[in-house]
Amino acid sequence: GESVGLHLPTLSVQEGDNSIINCAYSNSASDYFIWYKQESGKGPQFIIDIRSNMDKRQGQRVTVLLNKTVKHLSLQIAATQPGDSAVYFCAEKGANLSNNDMRFGAGTRLTVKP
Amino acid sequence: DAGITQSPRYKITETGRQVTLMCHQTWSHSYMFWYRQDLGHGLRLIYYSAAADITDKGEVSDGYVVSRSKTENFPLTLESATRSQTSVYFCASKWQMNTEAFFGQGTRLTVV
Numbered sequence: 062g063e064s065v066g067l068h069l070p071t072l073s074v075q076e077g078d079n080s081i082i083n084c085a086y087s088n089s090a091s092d093y094f095i096w097y098k099q100e101s102g103k104g105p106q107f108i109i110d111i112r113s114n115m116d117k118r119q120g121q122r123v124t125v126l127l128n129k130t131v132k133h134l135s136l137q138i139a140a141t142q143p144g145d146s147a148v149y150f151c152a153e154k155g156a157n158l159s160n161n162d163m164r165f166g167a168g169t170r171l172t173v174k175p
Numbered sequence: 176d177a178g179i180t181q182s183p184r185y186k187i188t189e190t191g192r193q194v195t196l197m198c199h200q201t202w203s204h205s206y207m208f209w210y211r212q213d214l215g216h217g218l219r220l221i222y223y224s225a226a227a228d229i230t231d232k233g234e235v236s237d238g239y240v241v242s243r244s245k246t247e248n249f250p251l252t253l254e255s256a257t258r259s260q261t262s263v264y265f266c267a268s269k270w271q272m273n274t275e276a277f278f279g280q281g282t283r284l285t286v287v
Contacts, residue, residue: 078250085233094278097278102281103281104278104281105218105265105278107275107277110274110275114202119268154273162218162223162233165210165217165218167216167217
């Protein structure tokens with residue numbers, strides 16, 4: 062069946078380094094993708110989104126890259142800070158889902174070492 | 176306060192009891208959702224609503240009931256709680272399709 066997943070369940074980086082979190086999706090008809098950040102004890106928080114007609118989108122310190130050829134999504138965080146430590150989820154919406162049903166990956170835990 | 180709020184934050188209930196989790200949003204968002212979050216599964220959709228009085232099942236709807244008599248409220252009821260329903264439940268809302276959803280802080284439910 063269709064699935065959204067992450068290559069790495071955990072990622073540890075040094076403060077100041079760049080972080081890259083990866084996500085593979087299998088539904089080639091997916092047309093909208095979101096990255097969420099979830100801190101301990103809190104609900105997911107929107108970081109950045111991208112539509113399938115784009116391959117790159119930048120926000121403040123974050124960049125999302127979409128490679129539709131290999132069905133891969135990545136989140137790049139520049140100059141990672143301790144406050145970036147959290148679990149990061151990618152989510153997709155595709156043709157096999159209802160108009161408002163986002164499918165989430167299991168998440169990657171990012172730990173930033175001082 | 177503006178935003179999306181869930182209550183209670185924590186709940187312990189016994190197997191077989193009915194329990195209702197509340198969700199309230201102040202943005203007048205059309206769409207509202209209930210997800211459960213379990214280790215290793217990420218967020219899974221239980222139910223969603225496109226507008227008042229319009230609801231539809233998600234991926235894991237068995238054992239749950241929802242209602243949406245008012246745009247701002249979207250309560251989730253477990254009719255007869257089971258241990259497998261022990262989880263963290265998140266409510267979310269959004270304005271339109273293909274926009275980000277805003278999540279509440281979650282309700283941690285334990286069924287004993």
